[in-house]
Amino acid sequence: MAKIIVLGAGVMGSAFAQLLADTGNQVFLVGTHLDQDIIDSVRADGTHPKLKVKLPENVRAFSYTQLEDIVDQHVRLIVFGVNSAGVDWAVARIGPLLKPQVPILMLTKGLAVQGHSLKILPQAVKEGLTQYGLSGIPLAAVGGPCIAGELAARRQSSVVIACPDTALLEWLLNLVDAPYYHARGSTDLMGVEVCAALKNFYTLAVGYASGQLEQRGKAPNGALMHNLAAGLFTQALAEIHYFVKILGGQIDSVFGLAGAGDLYVTCQAGRNGRMGKLLGTGLLYREAKSKHMPDDTIEGAELALVIGRTLKQLIDKGAIAQKAVPLTESIVEAVCDNQPLLIPWDRFYSKSKT
Amino acid sequence: MAKIIVLGAGVMGSAFAQLLADTGNQVFLVGTHLDQDIIDSVRADGTHPKLKVKLPENVRAFSYTQLEDIVDQHVRLIVFGVNSAGVDWAVARIGPLLKPQVPILMLTKGLAVQGHSLKILPQAVKEGLTQYGLSGIPLAAVGGPCIAGELAARRQSSVVIACPDTALLEWLLNLVDAPYYHARGSTDLMGVEVCAALKNFYTLAVGYASGQLEQRGKAPNGALMHNLAAGLFTQALAEIHYFVKILGGQIDSVFGLAGAGDLYVTCQAGRNGRMGKLLGTGLLYREAKSKHMPDDTIEGAELALVIGRTLKQLIDKGAIAQKAVPLTESIVEAVCDNQPLLIPWDRFYSKSKT
Structure with a gap:
């Protein structure tokens, strides 16, 4: 004992x-x-x-x-x-x-x-x-x-x-x-901690799919938007991988429990997904926060506010490869600059992606 | 054109x-x-x-x-x-x-x-x-x-x-x-195809969590079973990775769209998850199939029936490391041998896992 x-x-x-x-x-x-x-x-x-x-x-x-x-x-x-x-x-x-x-x-x-x-x-x-x-x-x-x-x-x-x-x-x-x-x-303390921190941040983006679905509804044939969510989930994992790599963590953490596992569970329930859903309906972050979740701590958004400016500086300096983090940039702009959350599809799949 | x-x-x-x-x-x-x-x-x-x-x-x-x-x-x-x-x-x-x-x-x-x-x-x-x-x-x-x-x-x-x-x-x-x-x-044709084939198979296991939840209900404090689903999702990804590796595919496929992405979407909706849910309630495969899904093709179960015997032989011969595929074995036993689907937690985390 x-x-x-x-x-x-x-x-x-x-x-x-x-x-x-x-x-x-x-x-x-x-x-x-x-x-x-x-x-x-x-x-x-x-x-x-x-x-x-x-x-x-x-x-x-x-x-x-x-x-x-x-x-x-x-x-x-x-x-x-x-x-x-x-x-x-x-x-x-x-x-x-x-x-x-x-x-x-x-x-x-x-x-x-x-x-x-x-x-x-x-x-x-x-x-x-x-x-x-x-x-x-x-x-x-x-x-x-x-x-x-x-x-x-x-x-x-x-x-x-x-x-x-x-x-x-x-x-x-x-x-x-x-x-x-x-x-x-x-x-791999580094890898596990980077994954643990970032999963909330990227869940804002995966939650976007639920918001889009709410806004646009089922398709006439009954189709939902699981493909959209899964595409965002995968991009999130790729960008988590990038950060783990440049910070000196190990890839095993990314697609183990700390990365894929925790991102999975965070996308199924919780406040970050709810905020992502609000952003997916087209609301701007500040309005979504003040009108719908004024008393909630949105960890992913808090993280964006803490690291957003530094991320931009690191991208400007070339210390973070811009092409490796398109979804990250979109989330930072949505939270820190109160811009609409946009999904930059064309930037996800450049073949020379680091 | x-x-x-x-x-x-x-x-x-x-x-x-x-x-x-x-x-x-x-x-x-x-x-x-x-x-x-x-x-x-x-x-x-x-x-x-x-x-x-x-x-x-x-x-x-x-x-x-x-x-x-x-x-x-x-x-x-x-x-x-x-x-x-x-x-x-x-x-x-x-x-x-x-x-x-x-x-x-x-x-x-x-x-x-x-x-x-x-x-x-x-x-x-x-x-x-x-x-x-x-x-x-x-x-x-x-x-x-x-x-x-x-x-x-x-x-x-x-x-x-x-x-x-x-x-x-x-x-x-x-x-x-x-x-x-x-x-x-x-x-990476090999990696992508192995991932694509196996995601249905492992979704049977991730669906187990929904069945357990249905059987046991919400906890008195309102808790669901997302942690269970996410743990199974991660183990599935680890075992997919093992198969991709021994068959000569690349790890990038495993945690990209073909692996993590497709497993994610398959776990959100569809027949394999429904069958997994039935198994999670404690039903045996044959009963679940004949009583609840007689007219459905359950791709993951079909795959188990096609490859189950060969998998067992490969494990017996040592060509597949048994310690790397505990969830695979449980699914094969559930579908091919009509055994209850069991989650062998103690076998998931041996530190010497290949």
């Missing part, structure tokens, strides 16, 4: 906390300043109000203000379950308290910009922790198709755990070995 | 005939003995009764008994649109009439067994044609996510045309260059 702290009591952090409890660990679920209602509810009777499940008794809930009291020498693992905007906050909370060599497992997905380059969140965390004199913290991440509500319901889920340190990887795989949780190991 | 013969007036052959007509060709749509009702209807007023569209005037319909009258020196291309069981029949019809050097474009998907090995249908056609003294017939094939009804409704579709002869490939890409049809070229 390991003592584990999960930082962030949103749906994924909490569902993962339950998994860790199911596999026999003592879990300290720590809410951020946004999670106080959740923490209060879990404390009262175990119920997580968003996941709509009763968490096991060996998940105990705390506020981030109590972190100092619970981070001690017995902690074996820190799990980051905050959202991507909360990573710096989490580093600032945990940095002063963390013992050297305690690994961090990232559930948080996203990319960060540093200077004129993109980096994965584990890199950002690693660099952030150096401010606290922590230079050797091992980092790992979870990728793959895992909707939090289904994990919370203990429904069969397949994931990939990425960690360059194979001994730690083995330990993590054993740590989460539950009958409903099928974890594969990978040492 | 090229004179083109499309052999087989089912949904895909006929939708493709319309595409060829739209791009300015003179199309002779030739029905098999199973297509006479279709041919009569198209002749009467252009209506294809299954596609529920009116075909353009430059698609003219014929019976196979008239082949002799229409195959002449002006024919520039033969398109095979028959189903996989009809390939030998089509070779026997066209073999005695075909002029040397007239290429054949395959829409028909499947694998054939020769001795103890698997081959793609273009290989089978090529070998079959040698009986008629035709040794140099160029062969090409269409893969990728393209539901026939959507193509017939002229909805955006993305495909890959595979042909080892790059000059012919270029000609074919130009031949089908319509605003709603986005064709990419590939020289």
Whole structure:
């Protein structure tokens, strides 16, 4: 039984906390300043109000203000379950308290910009922790198709755990070995994290097909628009592959659970697909957001806003091959410049595509 | 304007005939003995009764008994649109009439067994044609996510045309260059055809998730089973990759339109997914077929019946690595041996997987 702290009591952090409890660990679920209602509810009777499940008794809930009291020498693992905007906050909370060599497992997905380059969140965390004199913290991440509500319901889920340190990887795989949780190991932290971050972004484009269908309706012969969605899905995978390649990840991650698998599940359900659908009806991003999804975090759009300007600069400099990322450019223009989402078919299939 | 013969007036052959007509060709749509009702209807007023569209005037319909009258020196291309069981029949019809050097474009998907090995249908056609003294017939094939009804409704579709002869490939890409049809070229005939054949087979497994969901219902917290479907989708892609690799195809095909794209679309709709769903509820294959889909051709199950025994032999001999194909084995056992479809999770993630 390991003592584990999960930082962030949103749906994924909490569902993962339950998994860790199911596999026999003592879990300290720590809410951020946004999670106080959740923490209060879990404390009262175990119920997580968003996941709509009763968490096991060996998940105990705390506020981030109590972190100092619970981070001690017995902690074996820190799990980051905050959202991507909360990573710096989490580093600032945990940095002063963390013992050297305690690994961090990232559930948080996203990319960060540093200077004129993109980096994965584990890199950002690693660099952030150096401010606290922590230079050797091992980092790992979870990728793959895992909707939090289904994990919370203990429904069969397949994931990939990425960690360059194979001994730690083995330990993590054993740590989460539950009958409903099928974890594969990978040492390709870069590839897994790039895939995990980008799937939300490209789901905006795959969702476009649903919007087009809503706008134009069934064809007189009853035909829908699955071909359109599948074409966009494939182009998304090709562009994810391009980014993984230039950032130094491995192709296996792209068409494994982290890439194809997670893109698949993200296209079947969720907020990014809903936003894509709105864009597919012809709405502009800002109108779609403010009128239809004002209170939702659209991770793919948030990512576009974080990396859009840098992407354009990298394309202008030739560091990213423009011909390799036509769909990426369309999504960035739709979200960052509030332009109609256009599908640049003629640019998808140039034979000299990198 | 090229004179083109499309052999087989089912949904895909006929939708493709319309595409060829739209791009300015003179199309002779030739029905098999199973297509006479279709041919009569198209002749009467252009209506294809299954596609529920009116075909353009430059698609003219014929019976196979008239082949002799229409195959002449002006024919520039033969398109095979028959189903996989009809390939030998089509070779026997066209073999005695075909002029040397007239290429054949395959829409028909499947694998054939020769001795103890698997081959793609273009290989089978090529070998079959040698009986008629035709040794140099160029062969090409269409893969990728393209539901026939959507193509017939002229909805955006993305495909890959595979042909080892790059000059012919270029000609074919130009031949089908319509605003709603986005064709990419590939020289990897083997990879594209293996992907195209196997996507139906593995969709039986991805459909299992829908059946499980129907049987077990939503979780109390509302959770569905998208994670399960995505895990199976990814495993399917991994096993397709294995087969493409050992048969000499290229990985690009696997996670391009022919592989990931076509598997995606096949999982969204269609008969293979419906059968998979029935298996996912716990029904055995024979009962599911006879009670629920007696009149449907389930291409993935048909393929299992054609190649199942050979697959088992190849696994026994070690020519196929058993650890690389756990899902394949489960599907073969479900269809060929009428066993319950089981998902062998523990076999998916062995780290030494080939």
